[in-house]
Amino acid sequence: MSSRISIFGLGYVGTVSAACFAAEGNHVVGVDPQEVKVEMINSGKAPVIEADLPDLIRDAVSEGRLRATMEAEEAIADTDVTVVCVGTPSQPNGSLDLSHVAQVCTEIGAALRKKSGYHVVVIRSTVLPGTLRELVIPTLEEASGKTIGAEIGLSMNPEFLRESTAVKDFYNPPKTVVGAIDERSGKVVADLYAGIDAPLIITGIDVAEAVKYTDNAWHALKIAFANEIGNVCKSLDIDSHKVMDIFCQDTKLNLSPYYLKPGFAFGGSCLPKDVRALTYKARSLDLSVPVLDSIMPSNDRQVERALNMVTAKGFKRIGVLGFSFKAGTDDLRESPIVELIERLIGKGYELRLFDRNVNLARLMGANREYILKVIPHISRLMADGMQEVLDHGELIIIGNGDPDFHSVTQRLRPDQTVLDLVRVPEGEAIKERYDGINW
Numbered sequence: 001m002s003s004r005i006s007i008f009g010l011g012y013v014g015t016v017s018a019a020c021f022a023a024e025g026n027h028v029v030g031v032d033p034q035e036v037k038v039e040m041i042n043s044g045k046a047p048v049i050e051a052d053l054p055d056l057i058r059d060a061v062s063e064g065r066l067r068a069t070m071e072a073e074e075a076i077a078d079t080d081v082t083v084v085c086v087g088t089p090s091q092p093n094g095s096l097d098l099s100h101v102a103q104v105c106t107e108i109g110a111a112l113r114k115k116s117g118y119h120v121v122v123i124r125s126t127v128l129p130g131t132l133r134e135l136v137i138p139t140l141e142e143a144s145g146k147t148i149g150a151e152i153g154l155s156m157n158p159e160f161l162r163e164s165t166a167v168k169d170f171y172n173p174p175k176t177v178v179g180a181i182d183e184r185s186g187k188v189v190a191d192l193y194a195g196i197d198a199p200l201i202i203t204g205i206d207v208a209e210a211v212k213y214t215d216n217a218w219h220a221l222k223i224a225f226a227n228e229i230g231n232v233c234k235s236l237d238i239d240s241h242k243v244m245d246i247f248c249q250d251t252k253l254n255l256s257p258y259y260l261k262p263g264f265a266f267g268g269s270c271l272p273k274d275v276r277a278l279t280y281k282a283r284s285l286d287l288s289v290p291v292l293d294s295i296m297p298s299n300d301r302q303v304e305r306a307l308n309m310v311t312a313k314g315f316k317r318i319g320v321l322g323f324s325f326k327a328g329t330d331d332l333r334e335s336p337i338v339e340l341i342e343r344l345i346g347k348g349y350e351l352r353l354f355d356r357n358v359n360l361a362r363l364m365g366a367n368r369e370y371i372l373k374v375i376p377h378i379s380r381l382m383a384d385g386m387q388e389v390l391d392h393g394e395l396i397i398i399g400n401g402d403p404d405f406h407s408v409t410q411r412l413r414p415d416q417t418v419l420d421l422v423r424v425p426e427g428e429a430i431k432e433r434y435d436g437i438n439w
């Protein structure tokens with residue numbers, strides 16, 4: 001199905017999108033205040049250097065499916081969907097410069113005031129979460145005199161192309177994310193990508209805004225991490241590419257969704273110890289590894305975050321369900337929940353704790369000694385069953401993912417509140433008395 005699309009901003013993203021949408025059979029009008037870019041497109045030339053782009057633009061212009069203009073009003077009048085691809089550069093202090101987005105929304109809104117019929121505005125520029133609600137919607141509504149969701153549809157549709165392979169990436173993106181204000185807008189935008197073979201994800205506008213930043217922060221982190229590992233390996237005369245090749249073959253724990261769920265701090269007998277040993281080794285090699293060095297402080301902050309959330313809630317009697325560092329183990333070494341418990345004890349909170357595996361370990365097994373000798377103050381607070389903890393606590397902390405705790409939210413008295421560090425499935429059921437550590 002062919003659409004009539006206007007594209008505002010003829011930089012890398014806008015030009016590639018314009019050429020590819022036109023090649024897909026749509027009718028595209030590009031808009032840019034830079035005359036030179038408009039003239040180049042109208043004479044069939046690419047205003048930016050990108051593989052495959054010159055041919056696409058030449059063909060689309062000669063076949064009458066692509067043209068460019070400096071006039072926003074006529075571009076809006078001739079199209080049903082507008083894709084915003086203007087720049088969002090950094091300001092000197094690192095903040096995002098949204099002046100082009102604000103300006104273009106004013107122009108689009110003013111043009112929509114004079115146009116009748118439904119029109120969808122798609123933000124393809126990278127903008128921080130909240131920008132559509134706080135800037136784009138009010139600007140469009142004020143300039144157009146119309147209401148978003150009624151006469152104007154709105155979508156956040158982040159772009160994942162990489163310069164130099166942008167045309168290929170347009171046809172083979174890792175995913176197509178359509179954040180939409182409502183179903184009608186989402187359908188219009190999803191239809192633009194009907195010919196593209198990629199998973200289509202329709203979601204809310206705020207999630208779509210956040211996904212783009214999460215992706216790019218992750219990509220940057222991956223590069224910095226690999227570089228630091230490479231630097232350590234080189235100092236140890238180890239081939240870093242061999243190491244990372246093997247690392248990347250592990251698609252269960254390394255390149256996978258595992259360890260990528262927001263939640264509480266990590267702990268246990270391996271991760272903290274091994275991160276510390278590696279960063280110590282780097283120091284002894286006179287290497288600077290700021291990313292690796294930041295891991296333990298970041299983890300400590302997460303314990304502090306939980307502590308601050310507990311104290312802010314203002315309850316005195318706290319029940320903790322699950323305090324080994326993950327469900328299904330009795331290992332308490334470097335459990336961040338034990339750390340949290342110790343800080344709460346220190347602040348005078350009245351605690352009762354339950355963890356099935358730790359209870360068993362207290363009676364028998366290798367960890368009996370550890371529990372009785374190293375953490376006797378914690379052992380004294382342990383209850384024999386979950387109910388005892390539920391009876392005691394005004395605030396219940398769910399500390400690990402033991403399936404027994406999934407139904408906790410159904411078993412609470414109306415005066416009890418939950419702080420969830422793991423995201424049990426039933427949390428939403430008691431929304432106003434439920435808080436997740438970072439959701």
Ligand SMILES: NC(=O)c1ccc[n+]([C@@H]2O[C@H](COP(=O)([O-])OP(=O)(O)OC[C@H]3O[C@@H](n4cnc5c(N)ncnc54)[C@H](O)[C@@H]3O)[C@@H](O)[C@H]2O)c1
Pocket residue numbers: 008009010011012013014031032033034037085086087088100103104107124125126127159160161162163
């Ligand atoms: N370049 C990339 O690889 C890439 C990839 C993904 C996402 N993005 C994001 O896409 C957006 C665009 O990036 P880019 O690299 O194409 O930017 P760019 O700087 O190359 O181009 C932006 C264009 O917008 C035009 N413009 C400014 N104000 C305008 C207005 N009022 N009306 C019409 N056009 C206007 C400018 O003249 C310029 O031609 C940014 O938010 C960027 O973060 C870029």
